[in-house]
Amino acid sequence: MPAYRLYCFGESGNAYKAALMLQLAGCDWEPVFVDFFKGATRDAAYRAEINEMGEAPVLDHAGERMTQSGVILNYLADETGKFRPDDARGRRECWRWILFDNHKFTSYFATYRFLKAFMPDSDPAVMKFLEGRVKSAFYIVDKHLSAQDFMVGNAPTIADLSLAGYVFYPIEEHGIDIPAAFPAIAAWRERIKAIPGWKHPYELMPGHPLPKAAG
Amino acid sequence: MPAYRLYCFGESGNAYKAALMLQLAGCDWEPVFVDFFKGATRDAAYRAEINEMGEAPVLDHAGERMTQSGVILNYLADETGKFRPDDARGRRECWRWILFDNHKFTSYFATYRFLKAFMPDSDPAVMKFLEGRVKSAFYIVDKHLSAQDFMVGNAPTIADLSLAGYVFYPIEEHGIDIPAAFPAIAAWRERIKAIPGWKHPYELMPGHPLPKAAG
Numbered sequence: 116m117p118a119y120r121l122y123c124f125g126e127s128g129n130a131y132k133a134a135l136m137l138q139l140a141g142c143d144w145e146p147v148f149v150d151f152f153k154g155a156t157r158d159a160a161y162r163a164e165i166n167e168m169g170e171a172p173v174l175d176h177a178g179e180r181m182t183q184s185g186v187i188l189n190y191l192a193d194e195t196g197k198f199r200p201d202d203a204r205g206r207r208e209c210w211r212w213i214l215f216d217n218h219k220f221t222s223y224f225a226t227y228r229f230l231k232a233f234m235p236d237s238d239p240a241v242m243k244f245l246e247g248r249v250k251s252a253f254y255i256v257d258k259h260l261s262a263q264d265f266m267v268g269n270a271p272t273i274a275d276l277s278l279a280g281y282v283f284y285p286i287e288e289h290g291i292d293i294p295a296a297f298p299a300i301a302a303w304r305e306r307i308k309a310i311p312g313w314k315h316p317y318e319l320m321p322g323h324p325l326p327k328a329a330g
Numbered sequence: 331m332p333a334y335r336l337y338c339f340g341e342s343g344n345a346y347k348a349a350l351m352l353q354l355a356g357c358d359w360e361p362v363f364v365d366f367f368k369g370a371t372r373d374a375a376y377r378a379e380i381n382e383m384g385e386a387p388v389l390d391h392a393g394e395r396m397t398q399s400g401v402i403l404n405y406l407a408d409e410t411g412k413f414r415p416d417d418a419r420g421r422r423e424c425w426r427w428i429l430f431d432n433h434k435f436t437s438y439f440a441t442y443r444f445l446k447a448f449m450p451d452s453d454p455a456v457m458k459f460l461e462g463r464v465k466s467a468f469y470i471v472d473k474h475l476s477a478q479d480f481m482v483g484n485a486p487t488i489a490d491l492s493l494a495g496y497v498f499y500p501i502e503e504h505g506i507d508i509p510a511a512f513p514a515i516a517a518w519r520e521r522i523k524a525i526p527g528w529k530h531p532y533e534l535m536p537g538h539p540l541p542k543a544a545g
Contacts, residue, residue: 168430168470179419183429186422204394207401214398215383218432240455255383 119144122165122173124151125322126233128225128281130172132184133191134319136276139312140197148321152233184280185213188273198273208267212274220256221280223248228281228289253297260299264306271310279307283315334359337380337388339366340537341448343440343496345387347399348406349534351491354527355412363536367448399495400428403488413488423482427489435471436495438463443496443504468512475514479521486525494522498530 119137123130123146130149137144149155149171156162156169166173166182173180174187176194181187189210192199200206216222227245230237256278259266266274282304286292294301307313334352338345338361345364352359364370364386371377371384381388381397388395389402391409396402404425407414415421431437442460445452471493474481481489497519501507509516522528 167474181422181426183426185429186426189425190422207396207405210404211396211398211401214400214429214432217429218437222433222437238455238459240453241459244453244456244459259382 117143117145118176120147120175121145122147122149122171122175123320124149124171125317125320127151127171127320128221128284128316129170129184130320131283131316132277132280133172133174133187134316135279135313136188136191136198136273138314138319139276139310140191140195141312142191142195146320184277185210185217188213188277192273198271198276200268200272205267205272209272209274212266213277215252215255216274216277216280219248219252220278223252224289224291225281228284231290232288249291250296253291253293253300257297257299260303264303271307275303275307279304283308332358332360333391335362335390336360337362337364337386337390338535339364339386340532340535342366342386342535343436343499343531344385344399345535346498346531347492347495348387348389348402349531350494350528351403351406351413351488353529353534354491354525355406355410356527357406357410361535399492400425400432403428403492407488413486413491415483415487420482420487424487424489427481428492430467430470431489431492431495434463434467435493438467439496439504439506443499446505447503464506465511468506468508468515472512472514475518479518486522490518490522494519498523 119142121130121133121137121144123134127149134146136142149161151171156166156171162169165180168182170182172184172187173182174190176190181190188198191197192209200209223245227242227249230242230245256266263269265271266278281289282293282300293304334357336345336348336352336359338349342364349361364376366386371381371386377384380395383397385397387399387402388397389405391405396405403413406412407424415424438460442457442464445457445460471481478484480486481493496504497508497515508519
């Protein structure tokens with residue numbers, strides 16, 4: 116059995132953060148498919164035995180089970196020594212952006228894309244509210260990336276892998292033209308893609324993307 | 331000058347997380363008032379010089395400046411040795427709940443309360459959407475706290491201080507009857523309040539609460 120087992124599914128950019136780290140750090144891992152769209156994470160057994168928060172990803176390693184992509188990223192950075200700044204200040208900066216990501220960047224974008232791609236009857240007022248929040252968060256990250264190649268220091272870190280969770284999903288799923296509106300994020304996205312071993316979430320994790328999402 | 335300076339304001343439960351930690355850990359600190367309601371955090375100078383994320387809290391200590399309440403809580407736990415589990419697993423559990431707090435618990439509740447208390451013309455569809463998200467997150471924490479006194483282990487930790495950020499604001503500001511709907515959260519809130527030195531956010535930080543929020 117591989118050393119790492121990750122509960123995940125292709126449509127989850129939060130799971131992708133952990134899967135991409137496992138992939139780019141060269142870990143021996145396997146995905147465990149979570150059938151989110153059939154209600155797997157809402158299931159009482161999943162909540163009782165796997166994650167009381169009702170979420171993916173979940174990582175099993177060496178008898179430890181952990182959840183929250185930010186916890187998993189930091190654990191893997193410590194275990195592998197990869198995508199991890201050498202100094203305490205750099206590691207705090209990673210946490211700072213990972214928290215911003217969880218609170219505002221991924222959070223609003225993932226919810227917006229989920230409603231847009233998978234819940235076609237969502238209320239327009241809610242979509243407009245979320246779109247405003249997405250753009251505010253993207254603007255802050257775009258500004259930060261207009262002055263440097265990666266989020267913390269000069270090399271990619273787990274902060275980049277966290278923020279990159281949802282940015283590779285096709286525009287058909289969310290409708291935000293990233294290169295037009297946020298050119299620094301688009302350029303950074305290409306730099307992440309150029310890291311040896313990079314794969315798209317739909318290649319890296321099992322799932323069943325909508326036909327319209329395949330492009 | 332005190333060892334710690336915290337940029338904060340009374341209405342910010344995110345700032346309160348850091349202020350409460352400074353207070354309960356017995357740190358030598360002073361608040362620096364951020365006039366959020368006059369646009370201080372949206373100001374270009376604030377974003378350029380204090381926090382590019384346009385948020386409070388911000389902590390200055392020993393020549394270091396840091397932002398994000400989760401970063402500040404972990405830094406203060408390491409500096410003071412207080413509200414910090416002894417083992418790596420416990421510290422990961424703290425991060426796990428701090429991330430859940432930033433992503434779903436504080437995040438939706440703070441936004442819901444902000445719109446309700448301070449933006450009276452908010453769209454009812456948006457309020458309904460947020461209320462559903464608040465209740466899902468509160469349900470998970472209430473269930474967790476029905477089986478144990480504090481979030482991680484047997485004693486209060488920074489995970490509790492993070493989740494407690496907004497729960498002391500008066501019901502008039504958010505309209506959610508916590509004791510009726512989430513009895514385990516209400517009981518835990520009393521346990522936090524009983525920690526020696528505890529103060530309400532409006533006592534601990536400068537600000538100008540609305541008259542209706544004074545109760």
